[in-house]
Amino acid sequence: MPHSIPDIRSGDVAMPVIGLGTWQLEDGSAQPLVERALELGYRHIDTAQIYGNEQDVGAALAATGVSRAEIFLTTKVWVEHFAHGDLQRSLDESLRKLRVPQVDLLLLHWPKPRPALAETMAALNDVRDRGLTRAIGLSNFPSGLMAKAQAASEAPIATNQVEYHPYLSQKTLIAKARAIGASITAWSPLAQGKVAGDPVLIEIGEAHGKTPGQVTLRWQVQQGVVTIPRTRNPARLAENFDIFDFALSDAEMARISALARPDGRLGDWLDKAFEWDVE
Template sequence: MSSDDIDAFTPDSCPTTSGMPMLGLGTWQNTDAQQCAESIQTALESGYRHIDTAQAYENESAVGEGIARAAVDREEVFLATKVWISNLAHGDVLETAKASLDRLGVDYVDLLYVHWPARSYDPDPTLSAFSTLYEEGLIRNVGVSNFLPEQLETALEVCDAPILANQVELHPLLPQSDIRTACEEHDVEVVAYSPLARGDVFEQPEIQAIAEKHGVSEAQVSLAWLREKGITAIPKATGSDHIRDNWRSLALDLETADIDRIDGIDERTRVVDPDFGPWNR
């Protein structure tokens, strides 16, 4: 990596919301330990300061290795992980969250999510464990993921610790207006996973046209659209070219007409749709 690559964009280029950088690196399916660690190191040394993983990704050790290798202080990195649906009983939350910290090689995480409101999730005992971890300083923020508006409201009622964010699939083909409205009403940040719909957004003529107009990639257009909506995005990328291309989306300012054109896309696609998803119950 040349100094020019690193200096092209700085961490200061990335806006934050509630202390959370609005562009991060997702690591789902990045299970090759060496590649994962290299991706994390590349991202951090390119300017990223938000890294997202999960117990279910089975790469927390590699993520921790990448953070340790990077020439970036741990305190500068906003690190998030998630508790899997089989570990959401009160005692299991406490035990497995501490195991996640050990695998990551850190004393705390900046954000710990309930990965899905499914299986062993029970609002009171689950979230009381999260509150305990918050009080002990092992997590800096509580988050939920894949919560529908009514589930978010229940979580806010029972959780003693403040809930920072709801992480959901969100992109131009799944804008999630109801969830965004509920989060805005309760001052909860929205974090978008699969923000490029696993590449499906690249095939949209509207996004292709806007990308051509600005001389940028379709990925940059989609990520800039999310940022304009006040949404944090955590696109997965493993290769250095994609990692840096996504980062350059921070330099793209979409015009109002561009945003309106993307808002007008009619196609709806959900790329993550497990049977236990709350919308399937």
């Protein structure tokens, strides 16, 4: 039987702490992996307009025997659609591809200086008010900009989806998210495979009978971080999901956090108008 997945309260929704990320799952490859993930017990699926696979995720949702009400579905608005009116039209297209009348969470994919943040947040609130998404949020927003987005929004920010793994500290962002009642969602949580050979993670994993990847994902969820590992390997789907039968000690958590380094960021497409938090 599948594990029961804990939720994290984020803004005004409860998000399953682990999900399947679908970045780079193109040309139909997302559909079988989403279907298999749902069979294993995953209930959180993450996609985006720019991934080019919303239609494949939608096909998987249509094919699965899992009730839509049990699935937490996230998509992201691409930066070219941030203007009021454009955002709404782009979401209509996403919903058509996903074959659903509503997503659970709609994120702004990357911050952009234009159009003005207030205009984009107004459009984001509009689609929520119209019932096209249950909740709204951000992706790749530094902490100061996240605070400005919340100040410009009547609805609560549910999450800020950012790169997060043992080699990249997000202490400032996590603290800011908690202060506004939001969560952090980790993309590339396994540092694109780099955690597999880490001696510290290997040693901690051996103590628990777990892989370095499982240790890393457990480290994230124990912090109250939502994590969305992506894999092309169906066997790895089960491994990533099998993290709820052990716990890391405070000392182990601290050892993993100490792996962070200044050059740990793997994906940096932030507009030059903005700056990342120092740590």
